[in-house]
Amino acid sequence: MKIAGIVALVAIAxxxxxxxxxxxxxxxxxxxLAVAGGQAWNIAGGFGGMxxxxxxxxxxxxxxxxxxxxxxxxxxxxxxxxxxxAIAAAVGFIISWCCSRxxxxxxxxxxxxxxxxxxxxxxxxxxxxxxxxxxxSLDLNLAASNFQFSDKRVFYAVALIVALAATLVCWWxxxxxxxARLIAIRENPDAARALGVDVSLTRAGALALSGAVTALxxxxxxxxxxxIDPNIAFGVWRxxxxxxxxxxxxxxxxxxxxxxxxxxxxxxxxxxxxxxxxGFAPALYGIVLLLIIGLLPGGFARLRHA
Amino acid sequence: xxxxxxxxxxxxxLLGGVYALVALGLTLIYGVLHIVNFAHGTLxxxxxxxxxxxxxxxxxxxxxxxxxxTLAMGALGWALYTGLIGPVSRGEDKMLLLATLGVSILFDxxxxxxxxxxxxxxxxxxxxxxxxxxxxxxxxxxxVSFGFAVVVAGALWAFIALTETGRxxxxxxxxxxxxxxxxxxxxxxxxxxxxxxxxxxxxxACLLLPSFYVNPxxxxxxxxxxxxxxxxxxxxxxxxxxxxxxxxxxxxxxxxLFLGESLGPILVPLTFIAVLLFRPNGLFGRS
Amino acid sequence: xxxLNRRQFVATGAAVLASPGILRAEQAxxxxxxxxxxxxxxxxxxSQCRLGGVLAIKxxxxxxxxxxxxxxxxxxxxxxxxxxxxxxxxxxxxxxxQKVVGFTGSYSSAISLATTxxxxxxxxxxCLDGPTAQLITERGLRNTFRFFPTNATLVDDALRSLxxxxxxAGSPAKTAILVHEDGEFGTNTxxxxxxxxxxxxxxxxxxxxxxxxxRDFSNIALRIKAAAPDMVIITNYTxxxxxxNRTLVQxxxxxxxxxxxxxxxxxxKFVKDQPTIASGIxxxxxxxxxxxxxxxxxxxxxxxxxxxxxxxxxxxxxxVRLLADAIERAGSTDKNKVIAxxxxxxxxxxxxxxxxxxxxxGQNQGARMVALQAQDGDIKVIAPAEFAEAKAIFPRxxxx
Numbered sequence: 001m002k003i004a005g006i007v008a009l010v011a012i013a014x015x016x017x018x019x020x021x022x023x024x025x026x027x028x029x030x031x032x033l034a035v036a037g038g039q040a041w042n043i044a045g046g047f048g049g050m051x052x053x054x055x056x057x058x059x060x061x062x063x064x065x066x067x068x069x070x071x072x073x074x075x076x077x078x079x080x081x082x083x084x085x086a087i088a089a090a091v092g093f094i095i096s097w098c099c100s101r102x103x104x105x106x107x108x109x110x111x112x113x114x115x116x117x118x119x120x121x122x123x124x125x126x127x128x129x130x131x132x133x134x135x136x137s138l139d140l141n142l143a144a145s146n147f148q149f150s151d152k153r154v155f156y157a158v159a160l161i162v163a164l165a166a167t168l169v170c171w172w173x174x175x176x177x178x179x180a181r182l183i184a185i186r187e188n189p190d191a192a193r194a195l196g197v198d199v200s201l202t203r204a205g206a207l208a209l210s211g212a213v214t215a216l217x218x219x220x221x222x223x224x225x226x227x228i229d230p231n232i233a234f235g236v237w238r239x240x241x242x243x244x245x246x247x248x249x250x251x252x253x254x255x256x257x258x259x260x261x262x263x264x265x266x267x268x269x270x271x272x273x274x275x276x277x278x279g280f281a282p283a284l285y286g287i288v289l290l291l292i293i294g295l296l297p298g299g300f301a302r303l304r305h306a
Numbered sequence: 307x308x309x310x311x312x313x314x315x316x317x318x319x320l321l322g323g324v325y326a327l328v329a330l331g332l333t334l335i336y337g338v339l340h341i342v343n344f345a346h347g348t349l350x351x352x353x354x355x356x357x358x359x360x361x362x363x364x365x366x367x368x369x370x371x372x373x374x375x376t377l378a379m380g381a382l383g384w385a386l387y388t389g390l391i392g393p394v395s396r397g398e399d400k401m402l403l404l405a406t407l408g409v410s411i412l413f414d415x416x417x418x419x420x421x422x423x424x425x426x427x428x429x430x431x432x433x434x435x436x437x438x439x440x441x442x443x444x445x446x447x448x449x450v451s452f453g454f455a456v457v458v459a460g461a462l463w464a465f466i467a468l469t470e471t472g473r474x475x476x477x478x479x480x481x482x483x484x485x486x487x488x489x490x491x492x493x494x495x496x497x498x499x500x501x502x503x504x505x506x507x508x509x510x511a512c513l514l515l516p517s518f519y520v521n522p523x524x525x526x527x528x529x530x531x532x533x534x535x536x537x538x539x540x541x542x543x544x545x546x547x548x549x550x551x552x553x554x555x556x557x558x559x560x561x562x563l564f565l566g567e568s569l570g571p572i573l574v575p576l577t578f579i580a581v582l583l584f585r586p587n588g589l590f591g592r593s
Numbered sequence: 594x595x596x597l598n599r600r601q602f603v604a605t606g607a608a609v610l611a612s613p614g615i616l617r618a619e620q621a622x623x624x625x626x627x628x629x630x631x632x633x634x635x636x637x638x639x640s641q642c643r644l645g646g647v648l649a650i651k652x653x654x655x656x657x658x659x660x661x662x663x664x665x666x667x668x669x670x671x672x673x674x675x676x677x678x679x680x681x682x683x684x685x686x687x688x689x690x691q692k693v694v695g696f697t698g699s700y701s702s703a704i705s706l707a708t709t710x711x712x713x714x715x716x717x718x719x720c721l722d723g724p725t726a727q728l729i730t731e732r733g734l735r736n737t738f739r740f741f742p743t744n745a746t747l748v749d750d751a752l753r754s755l756x757x758x759x760x761x762a763g764s765p766a767k768t769a770i771l772v773h774e775d776g777e778f779g780t781n782t783x784x785x786x787x788x789x790x791x792x793x794x795x796x797x798x799x800x801x802x803x804x805x806x807x808r809d810f811s812n813i814a815l816r817i818k819a820a821a822p823d824m825v826i827i828t829n830y831t832x833x834x835x836x837x838n839r840t841l842v843q844x845x846x847x848x849x850x851x852x853x854x855x856x857x858x859x860x861x862k863f864v865k866d867q868p869t870i871a872s873g874i875x876x877x878x879x880x881x882x883x884x885x886x887x888x889x890x891x892x893x894x895x896x897x898x899x900x901x902x903x904x905x906x907x908x909x910x911x912x913v914r915l916l917a918d919a920i921e922r923a924g925s926t927d928k929n930k931v932i933a934x935x936x937x938x939x940x941x942x943x944x945x946x947x948x949x950x951x952x953x954x955g956q957n958q959g960a961r962m963v964a965l966q967a968q969d970g971d972i973k974v975i976a977p978a979e980f981a982e983a984k985a986i987f988p989r990x991x992x993x
Binding site for chain 3: 021225226232291
């Protein structure tokens, strides 16, 4: 059963490479980014129980890091990937550490992350360093060495690798001692502490990992669309999207965000095609969320157990 | 710059009065019952559309529409909780948060479909009346909002502290199972709190529209401010929220004055983060 | 030989011509892709652009389609960018695969940057409607054309008109404060304005930037009042435009004029719903040429759809007309030929206040905005003189 599922997923993942349609490649790319983002959120939010409402902060850090490094310092875009990941990891670590020190968890944590993302947006909008509201435009320079490709299938491949990496991290969490500690903290922080688990450190590690992966999606976005501004990089709806992918698919599972990303992306593309009323598709998201919470609180991945 | 200090502080206080109106309802829902109500801004927006429709299509002055809109919004809050949010979330904290998020996504976009994204505003008889206070020209609409915020804060305090329903809500907030043993139905109390909180946003909408505008995104402009005020005031304290609102208004006003209107707005999320990190019980909360 | 009288001859001829497949081959319709944000925050303006575009296609089809292609009709593929650049780009990709021969779009600068770039990969001609950012046509994408003005010429023209208005009133405006939103549009425009205003003898006292959204303008109004300039020059978006002007009236800030450059909040709805606030505001923006009789007819036709007329509808309309005209000139839908036709286009069958088109690097050199003023619940063109339909009220009537 599991093997069949894996084979199916691999087939779905590889299918876009067979098509020469750039529209299909584009759809696949956006779906892969959605899965990657959701899986990244899942690391901290699903396995760690740290429900973050401000994950777009990491996305924006990734996007702006690559944009600034390229336009101001001429750094090669490929090199910005690890740098962006490292910076986002540091940011995630600090945020989590401070929250742990202040005893913030649950809905308080959610709101603080929302406020942090908003603060980042305002900073990006007012500082000269980020070119304020003007945003940053990257020069079109199609070359593999420059991390820009005319065939979107290559971008899709990169996004797929990031999504795969995020999934592997989640798999590792279910197999490792770090993961065991993290899950124990999610279930009962006080008991975990009593057992000698360093709650603050573990949580900080989880948010750092989660942030790093999210930042990679930000770098890819910047390379594909070649223009970012404070709203694109730090808009709150992107946080909601990431969270929904994990929740709808099944947070705290390995395969959940994959299902969630596919379902939600297909939903948004499909509803745009089928229903001609403008704005209906995003409204549908709200309905889907409510249905999932009400009928499938564990998400699609837990359907077997429901 | 410094000669503008007094008017800026005064502006901030009056702005705080407006913010208090928006935040008081949330104080009940989030502060007392710990429901992170993501739909709060959306509900404010719906209230404002209601007021706008009454004013633009039927010529009813927003202030006169107060009783109607307040009651209608209260009914909407009740219906939303008992019909949608409650059943969907089954009362669990994490699920409640997501359920209100779902409601906000649904209605934000639904209203966008129904009314399209453009901005609408109205002119009323008192839109431009002002009163001299020292060197400042204070708009009457803001004074009325301020006065009303005080009234609403007092009314909510009385409701929670003095009435039986209020005591029941507090009991549920403290210890739901114990309350159930006393014959109180937690689900019903959540619904009542949600209804009353939403009714407050209805009142806020009536007082806000004459000096503001309405479009499907207008609620989101206030939501972070509302949460900041609730935690600053100390989760569940209406007096605290009222003072918190004034403080936030002044902080925002002075921030704009000294940091510029571009960077100035950062003080609100920074205040929120600072309060949660260093003084989570807020200014007036119980330790 | 049967002699047909004239009437019978014509009737027979018409019958023959009308029967399909006899004298003309039916031409397959060609597809235009219209990509705009018709949902989300920008839905109103995006819908207006779409409305104009759809009307243009209807006019062209009703007049017999593209004659150079044997009367081929245009099929409109309508895409929703959902107010997000990446969605706009996705829609472009899909339409490219559906073999559209050209695109129009996409109202906002951020979305247009993404959609034109996506179209550039297929080298499909793209006629812009809406955005004023120079960057879009300065990136070197050969498929992108803009019939309408950009920020580059906008400021010079606005100041020329302002100077004319000022001088003919005896130069009552000598000082100004600039209020702008802190994004690309506001910041760039304000910077340009402040460097050139001294050139028309107006001293710039202060530049005040503000965020979008800004909930309250009392402090800014106070700063303005304290500085007591003759004019306030505004560049910001709709919500803040309304709030700022309302606060200025409320705080009884008396000014010679309120002048906005490409004011997003200045439109017929604002003028009708907020007569006290709007009256006398001058906006330098897109509009039709009121002296051309086709303008009034077009405006009436748009207004039968239920909404007051907006310049976005004009943009949507002429972006399509430009594209169709280029296909006529090229005599083909071949991408290279259409792009070449656009590059050398001299499209003049329009009622905008510009002459025939002349494109340099995709930008129509002759495109201009005009000065509009809210008068008596309507919007009137007051400058430049060759297009003016009403006399300017300058200085504006003092506040009561």
